[in-house]
Amino acid sequence: MTGRLALKTASSVVAGLLIAGCASYFEIPIETPIKPKLDVSPFQRVLVAGFISGGSEDVDGNLETTRLLRSQLRTKSELRVIDADVLPLVTAATDSTGPERPAGEARPATDAKEPDIKDDKDLEPFEHLFADVEYWKKIGEEYQSPLIVTGTIMFTPQTRSGFVQREVEQFDSFGRRRVVPVRTYQERKGFRLKPKFVFIDGRTGTTLYSESFSEEILYNANQTTPALSSYFELMDRLIPSFLNTLSSQKVKGTRVLLQ
């Protein structure tokens, strides 16, 4: 009886394996179209107005971001990109009394020198500018009602120390190679990029959409990587998401079809 049961079990296992073995599958490449987050059909033109930036002095976050976004939009969006001087947003924010700032409260420094924006907190006194409908409406009129792209850019140096896992190649007494994970204490430095993109309707001056990001890159402390390289590396990660706000994108991938 037990022998018969064992035979039955074994045959069902073999049958199961045979069925599993017969099941075919096919890898297939696909391209998923992602719809834009924002309906830009009312606009023919886009103005990347400029950004309020802070953090590292090695990179001008305002100029670099404006240049980069304009060039990306020129090639990857159907909107016509307006070439114009970058707007002096810090001055504009300083000159206008924001709705969030009670009358009489001290304004950010109005010296000819740019204010020292070192972290997110330093950006706060300028944020009211993005809600200043009259200001943006005026800009919109000047450039024939485009879609306006603006926001804040915070690019700050980072230093971190702690244990990092890395893979090390080892050879045993027979000369066989193997890779083992090793945890080592490391001093690391790098940068964090925190942009906030604000999309404003140039016809009404109102904010249509805004999105914030945060990306970080860290290197071994002995490695010297220019700040500008790190900035572009981090922006490179964000650009697809930024572009997807205005235009449809295709994400390439592979899936498995089953029979």
Place this chain on the structure above:
Amino acid sequence: MKPTLSAKSRLCAAFLLAATVVAPLSADARNDAKKQVEFGISVAQRGLWREAIYRWERAAQIDPSYAAAHNNLAIAYEHEGELDKARIAYEKAIELEPGNAMIKQNYELFREINDRTTRTKDSQ
């Protein structure tokens, strides 16, 4: 000789009859659905995704318990940008075959993309 069958025997006979009729029917359904799935795969490989969708939808109608049909349909919907439909089809495929690693992997990859598009916005 008994003039009539007992209730137990009748029940048994009915069960046997049902088993002999229904089992081939469901096997036929799976065979038909499989043909649709195979044809769908061949057209998808040539880039004819709308035709593939038609075939896999037919397969899922013929045999709603056929996980492969739902999985393939989900992939085709994904390719066409119909992400809501893709999610429903993937979830159906997983419900039918919860242990299928390939369906799960497809679904995970899909979710990565889907999460990106439904990301929380600051304002709109």
